[in-house]
Each structure stands twice: as C-alpha cells, then as structure tokens.
Amino acid sequence: xPRPAQRTRSFRKKRVTTPGGSVNIHYTKKQPNIARCASCRxxxxxxxxxxxxxxxxxxxxxxRPDRPYGGNLCSPCTKAKMRLKNMERWEND
Amino acid sequence: MIETGRICMKxxxxxxxxxxxxxxxxxxxxxxxxxxxAATTVKRRKCSIHHIEPTPETVKIKKNASDDEVLAEYKKAxxxxxxxVKEPSAKDVEKAKETERKRISAAKEKPKKAEAAPKExxxxxxxxxxxxxxxxxxxxxxPKKEKKHVKKEHKEKKPKAVKSAPKQALHKAEKKPxxxxxxPKKEKKxAKKASPxxxx
Numbered sequence: 001x002p003r004p005a006q007r008t009r010s011f012r013k014k015r016v017t018t019p020g021g022s023v024n025i026h027y028t029k030k031q032p033n034i035a036r037c038a039s040c041r042x043x044x045x046x047x048x049x050x051x052x053x054x055x056x057x058x059x060x061x062x063x064r065p066d067r068p069y070g071g072n073l074c075s076p077c078t079k080a081k082m083r084l085k086n087m088e089r090w091e092n093d
Numbered sequence: 094m095i096e097t098g099r100i101c102m103k104x105x106x107x108x109x110x111x112x113x114x115x116x117x118x119x120x121x122x123x124x125x126x127x128x129x130x131a132a133t134t135v136k137r138r139k140c141s142i143h144h145i146e147p148t149p150e151t152v153k154i155k156k157n158a159s160d161d162e163v164l165a166e167y168k169k170a171x172x173x174x175x176x177x178v179k180e181p182s183a184k185d186v187e188k189a190k191e192t193e194r195k196r197i198s199a200a201k202e203k204p205k206k207a208e209a210a211p212k213e214x215x216x217x218x219x220x221x222x223x224x225x226x227x228x229x230x231x232x233x234x235x236p237k238k239e240k241k242h243v244k245k246e247h248k249e250k251k252p253k254a255v256k257s258a259p260k261q262a263l264h265k266a267e268k269k270p271x272x273x274x275x276x277p278k279k280e281k282k283x284a285k286k287a288s289p290x291x292x293x
Contacts, residue, residue, distance in 0.1 A: 066107050075105065079144075082104040086146045093149070 002027060037074040047071050094147045095124065098154050100172070105144035108135050112148075112176050114163055117156050129160035131181035131189035132167065136196070150175070160190070 006027040014026045035047040046065040048058070055063060064071035069078045099115045113135040117125040122142045128135030137160070152166045164186070167173060173180050
C-alpha cells in the first residue's frame with residue numbers, strides 16, 4: 001500500500017524488477033511541461049523542465065538564454081521583432 | 094547598402110537591438126563591426142550579414158578605423174541624440190579600451206600555445222630514443238664502485254631533473270639533458286644491485 005501522500009495522479013508509477021526477480025513499484029513526481037514561445041507556440045530551447053523547488057537552486061544563466069526576450073520568445077520571433085522596431089523607427093524620417 | 098561607415102542594428106544574439114558601425118566587408122557574407130563599445134556596448138568582431146539591419150544613417154570613416162575615430166565622427170554628426178545613446182565620459186572610454194585590449198590579446202595567445210604544445214611533444218620522444226642507447230654503454234663500461242659514486246652526484250641533481258620535463262626539451266640545443274633524463278633510472282637499478290650485495 002502506498003503512503004497517503006503518494007495516492008494522487010500527480011505521481012508517476014514506475015515498475016522496477018529487483019535482483020531477486022520480484023517486481024516493485026516506485027513513486028516519482030512527474031516532470032512539468034516544456035516552455036513555449038509566447039507568439040508562435042514552438043518549444044523553447046535553454047529553459048529546463050524542472051519543478052520550482054529545483055529551478056530556484058539553479059543559476060540565473062542556466063534558466064534562460066542570454067538574449068533579449070530570452071525565456072519568452074524563440075529566436076526567429078525576436079529577429080522579426082527587432083526588424084519591425086527598426087522599420088518603425090525610421091518610417092517618419 | 095552595407096558598406097564601411099553604415100550604421101546598422103543587430104537583430105540576433107546577445108547584442109540584438111543595439112546599434113553598430115560597419116568597418117569592413119569580408120568575404121563569405123561576413124562583416125567587421127564595432128559599437129563602439131563605450132557608446133553602445135557592441136564589441137569589435139565579425140558578424141554575419143543576415144544578422145544585421147541597415148539604417149539610413151552613415152559615418153565618414155576609413156577601413157578598420159579605431160574606436161576613438163568612430164566616436165569623434167559620432168559627435169560631429171550629432172548622432173547621439175538621434176539614436177538615443179548616452180555620450181560616454183572619458184572614464185567609460187578608458188574602461189572599454191582596457192577590456193577590449195585584454196580580449197583581443199587573449200584571443201591572439203591561444204593559437205600560439207597550441208603551436209608550442211606539439212613542438213614539445215616532438216622533441217620529447219627524441220630524447221627518450223637516445224637515452225636507452227647510452228644506458229647500455231654506461232652499464233658495460235662503468236664498474237660497480239663507480240656507480241656508488243655516481244649515486245651521490247645524482248642525489249644532488251635529482252630535484253633539477255624531476256621538476257622540468259618540458260624545459261629539458263627547450264634547452265636541448267644548449268646542453269645535453271639526455272644524460273640527466275637517463276640518470277634517475279640508473280640510480281634505481283644501481284640501488285637494486287647494491288642492496289643485495291650488502292646482504293651478502
């Protein structure tokens with residue numbers, strides 16, 4: 001019988017065979033979903049899939065790329081945004 | 094549009110959204126670029142044409158001009174206001190120069206170290222080849238008493254030989270470190286031979 005804290009669907013049941021040949025069940029927490037771009041919904045690179053308690057232990061540079069809009073937009077979306085900014089700046093001149 | 098003196102905006106990488114000046118057009122779609130660093134925090138290095146967006150402004154400079162000249166031209170044209178960039182003070186300019194110097198000198202030293210390492214490796218095996226040949230000669234020629242005397246001499250020289258293996262290869266032309274490399278090995282053999290004799 002599992003512990004009361006493990007009796008939820010947020011835990012993952014993993015079957016494990018022992019050297020003696022019997023099968024046991026291990027209860028582990030599930031991994032969170034991958035981060036997605038805010039405009040095109042593609043999966044983002046450089047952002048780890050970790051629980052908040054693990055994310056807090058990482059350094060700032062290990063959680064997002066070193067670019068503007070780093071953990072928010074993907075690289076093609078940032079390039080498009082920068083080009084738009086440049087065009088709008090010089091339209092009226 | 095893209096030529097020496099053209100002011101562009103970077104669209105990719107760490108420095109995206111910042112303005113830079115084109116210094117030189119290289120082949121294969123690359124371009125030399127600076128900020129300069131004191132004004133716009135863009136460093137002096139290569140950049141691809143696809144990661145750059147040109148603006149209608151230009152600056153009159155020669156090819157591969159230094160950062161000071163570019164800053165002076167910026168002031169003349171009154172571009173600090175147009176681009177919304179702060180005028181850098183004298184302190185900022187000096188700081189930026191020092192960091193750029195260190196970065197450029199560090200980049201130049203790396204290939205030199207890579208060249209020096211394989212040269213030392215070539216000289217080390219040559220020393221090892223000569224050492225065993227001379228060992229055999231010494232064994233036959235020197236009687237046992239001389240080996241004991243040789244021990245005391247080697248003990249004094251031991252620390253010098255053990256420390257610097259690569260330096261021996263460099264000083265090869267001046268002296269003959271081959272004998273020094275072979276000596277410590279002989280000591281062990283002489284000690285082994287000497288010890289059973291004492292028991293007898």
